[in-house]
Amino acid sequence: MGEVTAADPARRAVIRDSLSVGLATAAYGISFGALSVASGLDVWQTMFLSLVMFTGGSQFALIGVLAGGGPASAGPAIAAAALLGVRNVVYGMRMKPVVDDGGPMRRVGAAWLTIDESTAVALAQSDERSARLGFWLTGTIVFVGWNLTTLLGALIGDALGDTRAWGLDAAAAAAFLGLLWPRLKRRQAGAVAVGAAIVAAATTPVLVPGLPVLVAASVALVVGWFDWFGRRGSA
Amino acid sequence: MTTWHVILIATAATLALKLGGYVVPAGFLERERPARIADLLTVALLAALIVVQTLGAGQAIVLDARVPAVIVAAALYALRVPFVVVVVVAAAVAAGIRAFT
Numbered sequence: 001m002g003e004v005t006a007a008d009p010a011r012r013a014v015i016r017d018s019l020s021v022g023l024a025t026a027a028y029g030i031s032f033g034a035l036s037v038a039s040g041l042d043v044w045q046t047m048f049l050s051l052v053m054f055t056g057g058s059q060f061a062l063i064g065v066l067a068g069g070g071p072a073s074a075g076p077a078i079a080a081a082a083l084l085g086v087r088n089v090v091y092g093m094r095m096k097p098v099v100d101d102g103g104p105m106r107r108v109g110a111a112w113l114t115i116d117e118s119t120a121v122a123l124a125q126s127d128e129r130s131a132r133l134g135f136w137l138t139g140t141i142v143f144v145g146w147n148l149t150t151l152l153g154a155l156i157g158d159a160l161g162d163t164r165a166w167g168l169d170a171a172a173a174a175a176f177l178g179l180l181w182p183r184l185k186r187r188q189a190g191a192v193a194v195g196a197a198i199v200a201a202a203t204t205p206v207l208v209p210g211l212p213v214l215v216a217a218s219v220a221l222v223v224g225w226f227d228w229f230g231r232r233g234s235a
Numbered sequence: 236m237t238t239w240h241v242i243l244i245a246t247a248a249t250l251a252l253k254l255g256g257y258v259v260p261a262g263f264l265e266r267e268r269p270a271r272i273a274d275l276l277t278v279a280l281l282a283a284l285i286v287v288q289t290l291g292a293g294q295a296i297v298l299d300a301r302v303p304a305v306i307v308a309a310a311l312y313a314l315r316v317p318f319v320v321v322v323v324v325a326a327a328v329a330a331g332i333r334a335f336t
Contacts, residue, residue, distance in 0.1 A: 024317065031322045045242055053246040055253070057277065062245050064284050066238070068291055074236040078245045084280050085249035090273050092256015100257055111254040167329030170304035173288035174325030177308050178318040180281040183274075192275045193282035200283035204291050212291075216283035217276055224272035 014130040017121050018137035025056075025117050026145020028175070032059055033153020035172045038163035039067030043154045050150040054143060055115050057084040057179055061213075064172055069209025076210025083217055091119040098122060098131050113139030191229040195219040300332035 029050065036046040041063060049059045058081040065077035091114050099110045099122075118139035125131040160166050184190050196216040203212040223229060289305045290296045308325040316324075 027317075027319045030319065041238060041242075045238060048242060049246065053242075053249050055249055057281070058245070058249045061280065061284060062241070064288055066241065068287055068293070071236070074241045077241055078248065080280060080284070081245040082248040082252065083276055085252040086273050087277050088249070088253045089256040089259075090270055092253060093259075094256075096257050107257050108254070111250070111257050114253050114256065165330060165333060167300070167304060167326035167331075167333070169288065170301040170329030171322045171326035173285055173301055173305045174308035174322050175318075176281050176285045176288060177305060178312060178321060180278065180285065181312045183278050183281070189275065189278045192278045196279035196282040197286045200286040201290060201296060204287065204296055205294050207294075209287075209291070209293060213280060213283040213287060216286075217279045220275035220277075220279035221272060224275040225268065227268075227271065230271075 010125075010127065010130050011133065014121070014125055014134045015137065017124065018134055018141060021117050021121050022138050022141025023145060025142050026149055028056060028178075029146040029149030030153035030156070031171060031175050032056065032063075032146075033150040033155075034157035034160070034163075035060070035067075035153075035168055035175065036063045036150075037154045037157030038160075038168040038172075039063040041066075043151070043158060046154045047147070047151060050147050053081070054112060054146070055085055055088060056146075057116075058082070060172070060175055060179065064176065065210040065213060067169075067172070072208050073210035076208070076214055080210065080213050083214070087116075088114050091115070095119055095122060095135060098128060099135050101132075110135075113143060115139065115142065117142050188223065188227075188229040192220050192223050195223065300329040300336075303332065304329040 032050065033046055036049065036059075037043065049062065053059055061084050062077050062081040065073050065080050069076070092111060095110065095114060100107050113136070118135045121138040122131040122135035125134050157163065157168070160168070163169070180193065184193060196219045199219055200212045200216040203215050207215065285305070289301050290298070304325040307328050308321050311321045311324060
């Protein structure tokens with residue numbers, strides 16, 4: 001009994017973390033649903049992405065590149081979504097010792113729910129039990145909420161008609177900015193963002209739509225490889 | 236390639252990556268350099284997508300109602316306004332400019 005009471009405040013704290021992060025994130029789903037329909041996907045395709053792909057950055061990237069480029073952008077759209085999913089490999093490696101404690105079904109479930117938010121809440125906990133609870137709870141809340149709000153957004157987007165008149169193209173840019181913003185705390189990240197933005201703008205007139213995004217990704221490769229603008233490089 | 240093909244291939248790729256972290260031997264991406272590149276890759280892609288989404292029109296670079304909308308969005312993020320509110324305001328700014336010009 002003593003153990004239960006001792007764990008109680010930690011348990012309440014992790015439930016509170018999971019709820020606030022989960023509900024706030026789930027709300028983004030409205031913008032994803034509306035923008036996805038605006039970019040030419042139907043409601044089923046939009047729902048498939050939120051249910052099965054279930055990783056916001058890649059979902060936004062896929063519809064963003066498809067909307068800009070038409071059929072020629074199919075390859076770049078797939079590549080952009082996949083490259084944005086690379087960080088989930090790192091998350092999976094960090095979460096494996098904490099949540100991969102059952103059979104193959106548990107592992108697939110954990111992988112499915114491995115996203116920015118579930119990983120962040122889990123890593124913020126001080127003990128393993130809270131971390132495990134935070135991961136599953138946050139992942140589940142985001143999954144359910146994200147899919148409900150995606151459906152709502154898709155139906156709204158469907159009803160809007162002319163999406164440009166409603167400013168949904170600008171909303172998509174603002175959504176990407178919102179995903180980027182929390183990652184800009186370090187100087188190296190800021191430098192990479194500026195470099196990638198310049199490369200994307202410079203190559204847009206000469207490359208097939210979608211490709212500039214992938215070429216700009218090479219900025220991360222170069223800066224990351226040599227650790228430019230990193231702690232060691234700062235005076 | 237139909238839209239469904241694109242969706243299915245991209246989804247298979249992202250799911251494989253998610254599962255990858257649980258099945259490949261730990262270590263590789265835990266090392267400093269690969270982990271740093273994986274982090275920065277996300278930043279570079281998002282920054283490039285912002286530019287293309289704000290200035291791109293096919294292969295042309297265009298300055299239109301999207302630019303002030305994104306500037307307003309940046310200001311609101313700096314003020315810690317929630318994501319959903321910012322996205323709606325950005326849409327409203329662009330829609331307003333288009334309605335009155």
